[in-house]
Amino acid sequence: MLKDIIDVQAALRLKGFCFRISSRVKGIKAGIHKSQHKGISPDFLEYKEYSYGDELKHIDWRLYGRHDRLYVKKFEDEVNLSWCILIDRSGSMGYASNGNNKLDYAIRLSATLAYLLLKQGDAVGIGDFSDNDLNMITPKTGIANLTPIVEKLNSFNAYGNTELKEAILRAIEKTKTDSAFVIVSDFLMDLDKIEESIKLLRASSREVIAFQVLDTNEVEFNFDGSIEFIDMEGEKKILVDSGDIRDAYRKRMKEFIERLKFICLQHKSRYVFSPTILPIEDVLIQIVEK
Amino acid sequence: MNISFLNPFFLIGLVTVSLPIVVHLISRKSGIKKSFSAVSFLFSSQVETLRRSRIKDLILLIIRSLILVSLVLVFSKPNVFSLSYVDVNDVKTVAIVIDNSFSMGCGNNFKIAKNKAKSLIESLADGTFGAVIPLVPTDITEHVVTKDKRKMFEVLENIKLSFSFTDNERRLEDIFSFIVKAPNNKKEVFLFSDFQRNGWINEKFKREWLIPIDVTSGSQMQNRAISDLDIKDEGDATKVSVKVSNYSNSPVDDLLATLFLDNKETKGFFRIEPRSEQIKEFIVPKGTLNSDETTGKVEISHDNLKVDDFRYFVHSQSKEPRILLVDGDPREDTRLSETYYLARAIETISEIFPLKLSIIDNDSFLSEKLKLKDYDLLFMSNVGDISTKKALDIEEFLRDGGVAVIFLGDRVRNDLYNVMLRNVLPAEIGAISQGDYFLNANELNQFTDGMNEKFRQVEVKRVFDLHPVKKTNIILSTSYNKPYLTQRKVEKGNIFLFAATSDTAWNNFPITPVFLPFIKRTLDLSLPKQHSIKQLLVGESVEIDFPNNIDEVKIRTPSGEEIKVFRANPSFSHTLIPGIYTVKEGDKALYNFSVNIDPRESNIERISLESISPRSGSERGLAKVFKEIWIYFLWGAVALFISESIIRFLYSN
Numbered sequence: 001m002l003k004d005i006i007d008v009q010a011a012l013r014l015k016g017f018c019f020r021i022s023s024r025v026k027g028i029k030a031g032i033h034k035s036q037h038k039g040i041s042p043d044f045l046e047y048k049e050y051s052y053g054d055e056l057k058h059i060d061w062r063l064y065g066r067h068d069r070l071y072v073k074k075f076e077d078e079v080n081l082s083w084c085i086l087i088d089r090s091g092s093m094g095y096a097s098n099g100n101n102k103l104d105y106a107i108r109l110s111a112t113l114a115y116l117l118l119k120q121g122d123a124v125g126i127g128d129f130s131d132n133d134l135n136m137i138t139p140k141t142g143i144a145n146l147t148p149i150v151e152k153l154n155s156f157n158a159y160g161n162t163e164l165k166e167a168i169l170r171a172i173e174k175t176k177t178d179s180a181f182v183i184v185s186d187f188l189m190d191l192d193k194i195e196e197s198i199k200l201l202r203a204s205s206r207e208v209i210a211f212q213v214l215d216t217n218e219v220e221f222n223f224d225g226s227i228e229f230i231d232m233e234g235e236k237k238i239l240v241d242s243g244d245i246r247d248a249y250r251k252r253m254k255e256f257i258e259r260l261k262f263i264c265l266q267h268k269s270r271y272v273f274s275p276t277i278l279p280i281e282d283v284l285i286q287i288v289e290k
Numbered sequence: 291m292n293i294s295f296l297n298p299f300f301l302i303g304l305v306t307v308s309l310p311i312v313v314h315l316i317s318r319k320s321g322i323k324k325s326f327s328a329v330s331f332l333f334s335s336q337v338e339t340l341r342r343s344r345i346k347d348l349i350l351l352i353i354r355s356l357i358l359v360s361l362v363l364v365f366s367k368p369n370v371f372s373l374s375y376v377d378v379n380d381v382k383t384v385a386i387v388i389d390n391s392f393s394m395g396c397g398n399n400f401k402i403a404k405n406k407a408k409s410l411i412e413s414l415a416d417g418t419f420g421a422v423i424p425l426v427p428t429d430i431t432e433h434v435v436t437k438d439k440r441k442m443f444e445v446l447e448n449i450k451l452s453f454s455f456t457d458n459e460r461r462l463e464d465i466f467s468f469i470v471k472a473p474n475n476k477k478e479v480f481l482f483s484d485f486q487r488n489g490w491i492n493e494k495f496k497r498e499w500l501i502p503i504d505v506t507s508g509s510q511m512q513n514r515a516i517s518d519l520d521i522k523d524e525g526d527a528t529k530v531s532v533k534v535s536n537y538s539n540s541p542v543d544d545l546l547a548t549l550f551l552d553n554k555e556t557k558g559f560f561r562i563e564p565r566s567e568q569i570k571e572f573i574v575p576k577g578t579l580n581s582d583e584t585t586g587k588v589e590i591s592h593d594n595l596k597v598d599d600f601r602y603f604v605h606s607q608s609k610e611p612r613i614l615l616v617d618g619d620p621r622e623d624t625r626l627s628e629t630y631y632l633a634r635a636i637e638t639i640s641e642i643f644p645l646k647l648s649i650i651d652n653d654s655f656l657s658e659k660l661k662l663k664d665y666d667l668l669f670m671s672n673v674g675d676i677s678t679k680k681a682l683d684i685e686e687f688l689r690d691g692g693v694a695v696i697f698l699g700d701r702v703r704n705d706l707y708n709v710m711l712r713n714v715l716p717a718e719i720g721a722i723s724q725g726d727y728f729l730n731a732n733e734l735n736q737f738t739d740g741m742n743e744k745f746r747q748v749e750v751k752r753v754f755d756l757h758p759v760k761k762t763n764i765i766l767s768t769s770y771n772k773p774y775l776t777q778r779k780v781e782k783g784n785i786f787l788f789a790a791t792s793d794t795a796w797n798n799f800p801i802t803p804v805f806l807p808f809i810k811r812t813l814d815l816s817l818p819k820q821h822s823i824k825q826l827l828v829g830e831s832v833e834i835d836f837p838n839n840i841d842e843v844k845i846r847t848p849s850g851e852e853i854k855v856f857r858a859n860p861s862f863s864h865t866l867i868p869g870i871y872t873v874k875e876g877d878k879a880l881y882n883f884s885v886n887i888d889p890r891e892s893n894i895e896r897i898s899l900e901s902i903s904p905r906s907g908s909e910r911g912l913a914k915v916f917k918e919i920w921i922y923f924l925w926g927a928v929a930l931f932i933s934e935s936i937i938r939f940l941y942s943n
Contacts, residue, residue: 006476035561071483089845090329090330092327095325095326095327100326147889186327188327188328188330215327216590220329223324225322226322227322227323227324228323228324229324229325229326229329229332230323230324230325230326230329231325231326231329231330231429232325232326232327232329233327234329236329236330236333237329238329238332238333238336240332241343243942244343244346244940245332245335245336245343245344246341248335248336248338249328249331249332249335252331252334252335253328253331256331272812
């Protein structure tokens, strides 16, 4: 079962890499993430003029020889991080052009990421959102937490509408501050709502990584002839000549993606374009520390 | 132009035109259904593509339908045919006559006439001879009967509108006589015309060989025209009388007429009842005119026929005739003078007709200071002495258009007169004879017209015997059949010779009622030298006046063409267009004359076609001339197919 949803090839390839976040966090266990507290990790942070109470062993004697003044070295403290992976399982995520459905892709991406994060000692929780529902496993450390996560992922079906903001609000309640949020969605919704959601997370000191999972047809619109399209999240229908509308559609989709990227950048969040034709390792490698 | 089909049953295929429409409608309603995640993007994209897409659909729909129509027409083999008076199998000789009178300039009539004639030439059977001839004779006087259609087209193209008037019936008879000599037994004359009454004198001009072809829509055309213009001096003003005719059946209100004279404009309005005319006078003070000879025109607001909305004129301001009286026997008591009665008669005339009178004696007359060219009329009464120089002066005076009246008397030496004035005298002067005569007028002479009976009241007691020379006109004779008054034309001038005196010594002529009218008529004769209103009609000839010592002049036409005219042949007939013509010596303008169109052409009332030809019935004798046109539809279908492909390609990219 694990093999079914975890991309083994991706997991093997990314095994030695670290998934880090850019800001400092308040961890409780020793981990790989930079803490807000100065500590004892081998990573040098800065020099400080010696004052009473400082550890003598941290005095840099070479600097004293050069400047005739006492300085002590200060080091980074490293802690573990709490990750919350939110997966969009609204109706639109059920779209598949070549049998490769977006929700399946999102599940495999999330499972692989969860596995790698648990392996590096971080706490990982997972949640799915659709309509106003949010079912969530709260972040926990230890590889043993992978089993409930995978079971949860296996139960996902695509239905309903995307209500990102509601899901975020509920997820904030269930997670501690200084955690990282990974949102895996097609983000085919109102951009203003997306921006509001990211703002909420950033305001509560949470890092955000947005994986936009899209099908090739959603980007390229490679349809031909006269087609009546039915909305997967509602009752809307439209009859179009694919050839006539293709250019305008591509232009609008491109604008939408660019705008989403800009919103993420504006709010110091990461955006990762994740077309379903791209191998998961190629997607995840974009967020590892090189 | 009519259309027929060789395979009309193929026209059923036109129902296929509905195919693209049906396919279009079906395809719009039955698109493949697909679930899609980004439908909202399709809605927003469709807004900007919908209009473009609809236009494309419409264009393609029309083109596809037209392709089908074209293909159906190709298979049904359409032919166009025109009804022609010429059967393609009928070999004959025809004259194609184009009415080029100026009334044909109304609307597009002239162009239509040419196009119809062109179609006729095209449909002439092989072996048919044809001659293309203008109804109004123009410069092209040589007509050619030919089988070569290209030559016929060439002549047709060169026919221009003429401003002349012609007698249609006589002209058509001439044309028929011309083609009678040509090959083929059957002869016909086709006349393309607007059939207006003006050129037809005999409305029952029915000829079997004449086929009239009406180029108008048949409706009555409206026209108004300046039909006459008169200009004369009255006192200190010049009066221009303009007659405007309304040839239509509706009244004309506030028709603006403008007189252009000496760069000045005078405007007036006409209000004319249907089919009537009105005369309006424009008064121009003489003082405002710049020169003795002025040119001008009158113009009315334009209608369909513009050419008769103008009238040109040349006006020479009249001068008072200058009269010289030479008294050969002056007396202190003027009543006893030779010229007493003459002077009184001239003074009486001057009260109604301004003139300038000078009375001199014989010595003054012989003086070298006296120039006869300063006078228009010379009276010599009992003048005894004439010098050689003066005799030559008199000759020149007469040749230049002067009028001389010689009264004899006891001072006159007949031998001196006979020698000195032998080149101009109307009669050799003989001896004096006495008697008791009265006078007889020559009834054929217009000079005494209306006064013949009154001359019988003249009593004559003494006369010189006159022996008329050749070309002398005897106006009055005595009751003994002796010439009393003779007249001779000397080039442009006239000389009158009386056998008696101008006083009452030899006769009572000066105190009879005929004396005053006679003097007035003599005076009138001298007027042409003073001024002439030279108004000609298009096509009329004019004798050009040559000033002394000039043998060649140039005449500048309104179109700017310059034509030489020589004294040896002074006739000028190149008056083809209306306007002002200028006679020039080198670059110096001598005088002008005006040419106007014949107002008879302005009456564009139509005649009945039936009245001029028994063959004018609507389609009698018409033959169908076919022309296949399916090939055009085939090319059209190919072109449409290519267009459809290009449009589809452009839109898909």
